[in-house]
Amino acid sequence: METKLLEKFYKNSPTAYSCQKAVFDDKGIPLQYIILDYNPAYKEMMGLHNNNVINQKLDLPTDWEEFNIKQCIIDTVIKEEQTQFTIYHQQKWLRIILFPIDGDIFGCIYFDITKEYLQDKDIEGFLKVNIDMLTITNTDGYFLRVNQASERVLGYKPEELEGKSVKSIVHEDDIPKTLEVLREINEQKNIFSFINRVRCKNGHYRYLEWHNVVNGNFIYSSIRDITDRRQLEKELFEKNENLAQLTEELTEMNRFLKTLAITDDLTGLYNRHYLDIKVEEEMRRADQANEPLSMIIIDLDFFKKVNDQWGHPVGDKVLKETAGLLKGIIRKSDILVRLGGEEFLIVLPNTKISDACIIAERIRITIEENHYPIAGHLTASLGVANKLPLETYNNWYERTDNALYKAKNSKRNCVVHSTSTLLV
Structure with missing residues (x-):
């Protein structure tokens, strides 16, 4: 049987x-x-x-x-x-x-075994002709097949990597990330690409970009050396950082130069250049809104005697302190300018001539009552004028300056306002 x-x-x-x-x-x-x-x-x-x-x-x-x-x-x-x-x-x-x-x-x-043999030959042929480094690893992270490009990219012959753990050639700082990728692959999560540093046979490290396809317990990877690209990206990033820093420095420098261009070195107040830029804007706005606009010019009385008696350093301190007194009186909307020497000018938006005279008188009293170190008590003469409709800046300024001239030629330490008449 x-x-x-x-x-x-x-x-x-x-x-x-x-x-x-x-x-x-x-x-x-x-x-x-x-x-x-x-x-x-x-x-x-x-x-x-x-x-x-x-x-x-x-x-x-x-x-x-x-x-x-x-x-x-x-x-x-x-x-x-x-x-x-x-x-x-x-x-x-x-x-x-x-x-x-x-x-x-x-x-x-x-x-x-024809089917298996031809399939293996196809894989082998594909591994040989592809310019990228190709690998087949298992989900435990061990190389099963590696193509010849590994020698060009990393210096290892395929047989030196096959059977070896991927972790064994990964930079120690990138091992946690690499193990995390393998863990996610084991959990059937598709991790299509990631980048890590891999040690070459000569001991140097290269940046590799892995593109992965998972099939059961096998991971098919196309690996490209992106070290040169990373270096270029790093250089570009550094250049961009330097450019950003340089741009910031240039912006700061431009801001400083702009401030310098419109600021009086001694007192820190705006200068004539800023006045020339800003006053036309204020005049146009006042005309469009049909609002009053006034100007005060202040001149310290007998300031030359301060310089002659105490010297220019004391005179400079007087000018700085006067600037501080004026800033303490004016509004934020007012424009305070040092015209030069001992003369100051204030543009007062939306201010009638009567209100401007009140402010001028307050300035006069504040200066008179102030005790300057070394120089002692000083006085000031002030001219006031309101802008007439469609009046030019030069005409308006000249009327204000004439009012100041009258104040200085009468008794000084007083406020004189201009008559509302256009000069011819």
């Missing part, structure tokens, strides 16, 4: 089997073999069709020499060891397993 079952198994098996007897020369070298039996699967695999080769003495295939078929037969028959080799036969790649049976009789099991 067992023999019949085994015979049925042998003949009906989809796996190809054959039984051979080796023929040796007087030196124990196999020269030929005799096929004693084979099953239908073998006949189909070898394409025998109606040919019957049982009990025929056949020469060992010469095109199998590269697989050392003679040594395989010796190992199987004499050493009684199972052995195997792979051959190409009639457009098929076959893996043949040889096993001893009895004396010089041995059996063979045949597997058609």
